[in-house]
Amino acid sequence: MDSILSEYTTVDPTTVSVWFKACNVNDIPENGGACVKYKNKQIAVYHYKRKQTWYACQNLCPHKMEMVLSRGMLGDADGIAKVACPMHKKTFSLESGENLNGDLPAIAIYPIKIEDGFVYIGFSE
């Protein structure tokens, strides 16, 4: 199980080697999320409209190792953008990946950019 988890590590924007063209901006619901596939990875993408920002993180919840985070609810805790897992409401910062209401391992965060109506996610491999 840990092997799936180890496939996801936060990518620093300065080390991006591949900008993957993931989807059309309209494929992602406003103030919600959806999942894109890149090679064997599942990446959750969120359009955080209230903050005028986009976020990308692993779709895998480190709690029960299910691919569900993209179906979670967006929100903020003291201003920090977060997502709540639909399984057991574990919440994770979309900025640092940190588990905000427990001591689960942090989730991996990926760089994201919007160009010409398309969503790009940054990978370093």
Added chain:
Amino acid sequence: MKTVIVVGNGMVGYKFCEKFRAHPANSAFKLIVFGEEPRPAYDRVHLSEYFGNQDAKALELAPASWYSDNNINLITNERVTDILNETQEVRTISGKSFSYDYLVLATGSAPFVPPIKGVEKEGVFVYRTIEDLEEMLSYAAQIKAIKPDGRAAILGGGLLGLEAGKAVLDMGLEPHVVEFAPKLMPRQLDTRSSNVLQLKLESMGIQIHLGKATNQILGESVIEGMDFGEDDQLDVDMLIISAGIRPRDELGKTCGLDMGTRGGIVVNNKMETSIPNIYAIGEVALYNQMIYGLVAPGYDMANVAANQILGNPEVLMPADIDMSTKLKLMGVDVASFGTPYMPAEKGLSIIYENKTKHLYKRINVSHDGKTLLGGILVGDANDYNILHQMYLNNMSLPENAEELIVGARGDGGSAFGSAIDLPDTAQICSCESISKGKICGSIKEGTCNSLKDVIGLTKATTGCGGCKPMVVDLVNETLKSMGKEVKDVICEHFEYTRQELYGIVKVKNIQTFDEALDKCGKGDGCEVCKPALASIFATIYNDTANKEDVIQDSNDRFLANIQRNGSYSVVPRIPGGEITPEKLIVIGEVAKEYNLYTKITGGQRIDLFGAELNDLPAIWKKLIDAGFESGHAYGKSLRTVKSCVGSTWCRYGMDESVSFAIELEDRYKGLRSPHKLKGGVSGCIRECAEARGKDFGVIAVDGGWNLYVCGNGGATPKHAILLAEQIDNETVIKYLDRFLMYYIRTAAPLMRTATWLDKLEGGIDQLKRIVIDDSLNLAEELEIEMQSLVDKYECEWKQAVECEEMKKRFSHFVNTEERDDNMVFVPMRDQKMPEPWTN
């Protein structure tokens, strides 16, 4: 400088010194105290603790140094033998004389030893002083050395006798309590509570012998048994006499003080005796023709005498003495207050008795039901403080006085608002004489900001600690009233309760979540406030979950329940549990086609598990084409109305429960609420539909339906409570419309009906007034709102499968048709299940 002589250094004599020296005018007086015992005053109330620790110091009220520090001349081991009132002198056993200006007699009492033949034999003890205990301990040790299963009897089943029983138990001997009266604690308890206490004590290994008059003590020179006459004997190796007290009033006789016919020095409400400058306090004083054997009135007397001598003549003893007591006897709570029991012409009683738990609670109320006259608590005296305060302050009783002892709906909840309802004069901490006004005032004035501050300032709770729960309540409530405590708001984004937010959304006609944030919230929302607002929108506009799917809980967003491996379950509505063979076949075919695990649910329908997100629209399309609708199994909404087969088939049925269940389920389907809602309809009182385990339950009876509300199964099961009896179908629906709508409007997020009713002020009676009597003048509005929700119902799955844009939601990936390869199923009993979690 004037001299005050105190004779007696017991608890009351000590309290006199403490009160006297605490007074600003005390320095003009010299204080001399005589104690007959070798040590300074100690806590006789907790004497039995000495058996546990044999630490006399721990019982001391103050160390010997306290007396010298406070300029008190304490002379112990010296008995005063005479009062020469002509010359204002006392003389001691060693022949010394001391002059006084004021004399305070606090000589207390001695154990009463009944004139039983043989009472002088070795092995017979009284229970009063530490010296008595020391002698008992060494005697018990001798017995145990030669007879490990030795027995000790206690003569007297009153308060002190039972304390002594604990002592015997601690000494390791087999305890037998022998009481002349037909019940234990005859002064404080009625027969039933006494029986409960007896059962409890017997279960602890204490043998109780009631209605026994001891004729003589058996044995040569050493006790061997007790004889009750007519060949009734009890073999014992030791006897402790605890048959009441007699005032130590012999000094009074030496100077001709007025005495009671059965002993005691007569005093008035200034604690003055018949001779000027001589006062009597505590158990030696006969006040109101009574000797008060409790420490609290003794302390009051000490305070009165000190003030009288120090020149505050207005401090007087009240005419009515509160004899309320709360104590732990061998770990068992026993309390009585006011008039513990009385004949019916003086008041009526409410009694709760549960012998299986050794519980007994009784309260006596006035004939008009408005005033608390007294009561008894055995086994659980947690409510003593507040009941005692209600009695002392003559507070009016709640409408259902029984809730004072059985709790609201019997769950231990309290019917009293809280300690905050007490008057300011109510004494909360009787050890330190701290009133409610003083506690609350210290916070309101800003001197204190926390419980710790209040305790530090007032010393409240530092005595016996019994008042602690009340002090905590008072501090919290007062802080709250000043806005210093967080109120029960939804979350950091909305500083309102759900009910307040409901009102705001309705009045401001707020339509979307972002609009709500902008108009009355802050930040971006979260997983708590988003579904709460979604529920409010549904209540006001009956929007389905499709309108703003990103604020719905995940299950509502995908109109299905997410399961362990991220797959979903599908539950079509089967109203009342009635289904045709054709529809059953469709369910079977769909399950086969999509390889779904099928199971009958507790709500009489069929659950299809293991559907992948991508397949949900296709599955639902097939079901909808066959005439099914969403079962809303994923929502905080009406689930099912369960039914038994009813009078159409059942030979016992009184009415058509299935027809009515279908009607109700069709009426309320799709209704979003603070928590899930379940209903049931049973065709007779055999209750096969388990309707009373539901949020609303209807049971057919002779002459109509009985309507029950606010029950549930789940983690804290509750039976629904009767709201109305023998009503027809239309009235059931009318009352249900009003009840459900009122609940949906006012409950907190995720609060089920049972909890909601518990928190509803006035409980079921208030609900009856609102729903049946329309006391809030709301009924019509509630009915109209419900009807509008019913009229606006739409199947949200039908909406979803008919709209291409909505269907996009049901796809695991947005950039490929591939499925989630992380989702794994394993076989189980000819079907499938998710691969179990490993962590």
